Amino acid sequence: MLAQAWQFLIAHPTQFVTALGVHIALSVAALTIAAGIAIPVGIVAAHRPRAAFAAINVANVGRTLPSLAVLALVMPLLGTGFLPSLFALSLLALPPILINTLVGIRGIDAEVVDAARGMGMTARGILAKIEWPLALPVIFAGLRTAAIQVISGAVLAAFIGGGGLGDFITAGIAMMAVPQLLVGAIPVTLLALGADYAFGALQRRITPRGLRAG
Amino acid sequence: MIEIAHLSKRFTASGPPAVDDLSLSIGEGEICVLIGPSGCGKTTTMRMINRMIEPDTGVIKIAGRDVTNINPVELRRSVGYVIQQVGLFPHMTIGENVATVPELLRWDSKRIAGRVDALLEQVDMDPTRYRDRYPRELSGGQKQRVGVARALAADPPVMLMDEPFGALDPITRAALQDEFLRLLYELRKTIVFVTHDIDEALKMGTRIAILRGGRLVQFDRPQAILAHPADPFVEAFVGDDRALKRLGLLNVGRFAVAGEPPAGAPAVDASQDLRDALSALLAANVDVAAVVDRQGATRGVITLPAIRAALA
Numbered sequence: 001m002l003a004q005a006w007q008f009l010i011a012h013p014t015q016f017v018t019a020l021g022v023h024i025a026l027s028v029a030a031l032t033i034a035a036g037i038a039i040p041v042g043i044v045a046a047h048r049p050r051a052a053f054a055a056i057n058v059a060n061v062g063r064t065l066p067s068l069a070v071l072a073l074v075m076p077l078l079g080t081g082f083l084p085s086l087f088a089l090s091l092l093a094l095p096p097i098l099i100n101t102l103v104g105i106r107g108i109d110a111e112v113v114d115a116a117r118g119m120g121m122t123a124r125g126i127l128a129k130i131e132w133p134l135a136l137p138v139i140f141a142g143l144r145t146a147a148i149q150v151i152s153g154a155v156l157a158a159f160i161g162g163g164g165l166g167d168f169i170t171a172g173i174a175m176m177a178v179p180q181l182l183v184g185a186i187p188v189t190l191l192a193l194g195a196d197y198a199f200g201a202l203q204r205r206i207t208p209r210g211l212r213a214g
Numbered sequence: 215m216i217e218i219a220h221l222s223k224r225f226t227a228s229g230p231p232a233v234d235d236l237s238l239s240i241g242e243g244e245i246c247v248l249i250g251p252s253g254c255g256k257t258t259t260m261r262m263i264n265r266m267i268e269p270d271t272g273v274i275k276i277a278g279r280d281v282t283n284i285n286p287v288e289l290r291r292s293v294g295y296v297i298q299q300v301g302l303f304p305h306m307t308i309g310e311n312v313a314t315v316p317e318l319l320r321w322d323s324k325r326i327a328g329r330v331d332a333l334l335e336q337v338d339m340d341p342t343r344y345r346d347r348y349p350r351e352l353s354g355g356q357k358q359r360v361g362v363a364r365a366l367a368a369d370p371p372v373m374l375m376d377e378p379f380g381a382l383d384p385i386t387r388a389a390l391q392d393e394f395l396r397l398l399y400e401l402r403k404t405i406v407f408v409t410h411d412i413d414e415a416l417k418m419g420t421r422i423a424i425l426r427g428g429r430l431v432q433f434d435r436p437q438a439i440l441a442h443p444a445d446p447f448v449e450a451f452v453g454d455d456r457a458l459k460r461l462g463l464l465n466v467g468r469f470a471v472a473g474e475p476p477a478g479a480p481a482v483d484a485s486q487d488l489r490d491a492l493s494a495l496l497a498a499n500v501d502v503a504a505v506v507d508r509q510g511a512t513r514g515v516i517t518l519p520a521i522r523a524a525l526a
Binding site for chain 1: 266292295300301318
């Protein structure tokens, strides 16, 4: 079966490379956009208790929405294609990053921030020198979760014409053609595993030495 | 050095004030202990000195300057700050932690490095061993030593300490108290020291301010408070054993007289306090004890009548 899948792939090289490229582009772009929104919002909200409460609740609701539902709901609003898919995937990536940013910053020992303030650090200085380095491992864990979610969610972009490896999967299912399905499913799985591994390795690198266990 | 005039702070509109018309004058080089039961306003008062909390009314002046006229960030860089949980930055080394304020003040790196090492020496922590370690590798006592070093880094004239030794076990606490007193003997700092432990207050304070319900009840030297408590609250607060506490503040060497101790008399070190001497006399059921120096040589005697007279 794998051999047949391979045959299919080398028979449709441009199609595969395009799909792979679109899939990666969607994933990277969605993750970047979501991070670009969720991290600053999370940082601001972390310092305002009521905003933090609201943000966490919104994010929790967002987290429970099925990915396919979000993608499907985008269609009547924005149509089909790459951009609506990107929009939907960015929405999906927001909650884990936002929650982890909030938790990461609020989870810092209060006395550490108190000592920093009492010694004469400015709010900006505290954010840059204390809060950001200490929260970064948690934020990174959120990015890691979001990355996996986006890579898998991008498969569903096929349903709204977004392209990506999902095209092979949906076509494979529709036509009951397992080789075609595998040409979509296996690379997606490898992408997800690879991203998880890469983020995990990065996470270990950016954890401050003073915080590493053992 | 620190003038507090009619300081007040309320956290809730309806409840009692946290600090109520407090006025205090702290001289340079003094250790002013703020003590009182929970909720008496001692920590709130301390935190208004470096504007971590803003007063509602009243004036605080440091070296004649009204703190509200100084930028809070600049103010805090010129006032040492030590808190009970220490608050060392876990992602920075000990050296980097201690260097915090000098870095904020943009000292040049050589000066900072030299200062960090000197400070670690002063708090009895070998710089070569500890400079590059991380806070999580340290014990509670070591962490607080670093906390003190960090607060002293920019050589501020004033230091605020909020129950700095409260989280430590009694033995470590006593050791750090002694070390800190010794340290202050060499430096000339004005300290505001918050505690809820009357024994710590009596040991550390040049003068003690007893607070209750946000108000100042008594502000005087330890001996004076023990000998003449201002009201029943203070009496109860300092404890029923205040005569013994007074003895605890007096040194044997000061009250020893020349003379030969009788055979079998217990020995008391000249550096001990009269309470320990009294305890030794009672335990041996005698009236006279030998006073010895560190080498163990007899230097004189301490007698029960002398101990009584010390309290007169």
